[in-house]
Amino acid sequence: MPFNILFPDSRSDPLDVEREVAGPDTVLVNARKDRFEAIELSAWENCDAIITRFVPIDAKVIPHLKKARIVVRNGVGFDVVDLKGCGDAGIAVCNVPDYGTTEVADSAIAIMLTFARGTAALDTALRQDLKGGWTHVHNVTARRLRGLTYGVIGLGRIGTASALRARAFGMNVAFYDPELPNGSELAFGFTRARRLNDLLAMADVVTIHAPLNESTRAMINDAAIAAMKPGAFLINTARGPICDTSALLAGLKSGKLGAVGLDVLPKEPASTADPLVAAWQANEPWIRGRMLLNPHAAFFSPNSLADLRRKAIETAYDYLCEGKLANCVNAEYLKNPRK
Numbered sequence: 001m002p003f004n005i006l007f008p009d010s011r012s013d014p015l016d017v018e019r020e021v022a023g024p025d026t027v028l029v030n031a032r033k034d035r036f037e038a039i040e041l042s043a044w045e046n047c048d049a050i051i052t053r054f055v056p057i058d059a060k061v062i063p064h065l066k067k068a069r070i071v072v073r074n075g076v077g078f079d080v081v082d083l084k085g086c087g088d089a090g091i092a093v094c095n096v097p098d099y100g101t102t103e104v105a106d107s108a109i110a111i112m113l114t115f116a117r118g119t120a121a122l123d124t125a126l127r128q129d130l131k132g133g134w135t136h137v138h139n140v141t142a143r144r145l146r147g148l149t150y151g152v153i154g155l156g157r158i159g160t161a162s163a164l165r166a167r168a169f170g171m172n173v174a175f176y177d178p179e180l181p182n183g184s185e186l187a188f189g190f191t192r193a194r195r196l197n198d199l200l201a202m203a204d205v206v207t208i209h210a211p212l213n214e215s216t217r218a219m220i221n222d223a224a225i226a227a228m229k230p231g232a233f234l235i236n237t238a239r240g241p242i243c244d245t246s247a248l249l250a251g252l253k254s255g256k257l258g259a260v261g262l263d264v265l266p267k268e269p270a271s272t273a274d275p276l277v278a279a280w281q282a283n284e285p286w287i288r289g290r291m292l293l294n295p296h297a298a299f300f301s302p303n304s305l306a307d308l309r310r311k312a313i314e315t316a317y318d319y320l321c322e323g324k325l326a327n328c329v330n331a332e333y334l335k336n337p338r339k
Helices: 016-022 041-046 083-088 101-117 119-128 157-168 196-202 222-227 245-254 275-282 302-322
Strands: 004-007 027-030 049-052 070-073 092-094 149-153 172-176 205-208 232-236 257-262 291-293
Touching: 004 016, 004 041, 004 302, 016 027, 016 302, 049 302, 070 302, 083 092, 092 302, 101 119, 101 157, 101 205, 101 232, 101 257, 101 291, 149 157, 149 196, 157 172, 157 205, 172 196, 196 222, 222 245, 245 257, 245 275, 275 291
Parallel strands: 004 027, 004 049, 049 070, 070 092, 149 172, 149 205, 205 232, 232 257, 257 291
Antiparallel strands: none
16 A cells, blocks of 8 residues: 655645655645645545644644654754654654755855955945945954854754864864763864853854754853853854844844844744844844844755755655664654554
């Protein structure tokens, strides 16, 4: 009997990459909806696997998954999936951690360079006034990077790739990652900080590459910013809720933070209901040239999207066909996997 794989919110149509992997007999259901209620219950009840982008797989959904054996989060983060709830139901949860490593690491470095060399601020000043803008003074965040310390929160695949790029610019690299075993730093010659505040105190640039969980939610708050070097850059290309935007606003306004570059926000899409976003959009004098906001796009390139689609369907299909489980993120709860 052919497998049935549900895509609640895929933007891809047709599912040609997925069809190439899963073969002609697999039923691929592309619902193209943004919430559980908009999809027929039969689609949830009949699927063997789910590949979701942002539609939550939570306590509301799980009771309707009569046959599902695996949920694949179509991306790195997996906070939209109830890991324990799925595990208790015998459903494996996996992510795709390695599809956009290059792009996200490049994006973090690009944000740092944008501030250090002022390319965006100088371009904006010239666009507004060719004569008056023909000066370097609009680059209010200029730095020489060589010799500065690049501080990485989360030395996983992306964090490591980002760190290696920074070292190529002659920067010293330090990191904080309580999940890494002792001695991991020796392979690269990076400096390991035992505590978050130790890293924040030594870093001229802080870049976040950590997952979102209870220990990282609002990790960058008023207290964390107080521990940072005056004038440090802060970059977040990981998960929005790791940073408290009210703390970022206060840090920028006081001058404690030199610059902030965000690819993610606690609530997306961006809204001027967030005072930080409102100040950035209004280009208020105190934030001008000191904040960069991107629309959760650090992962993007045509290559990374193709990799993501292929790896997601391979993860689901290999488990259904062979029981091969890759990148499982709820193994601690998966005591009795469905067969």
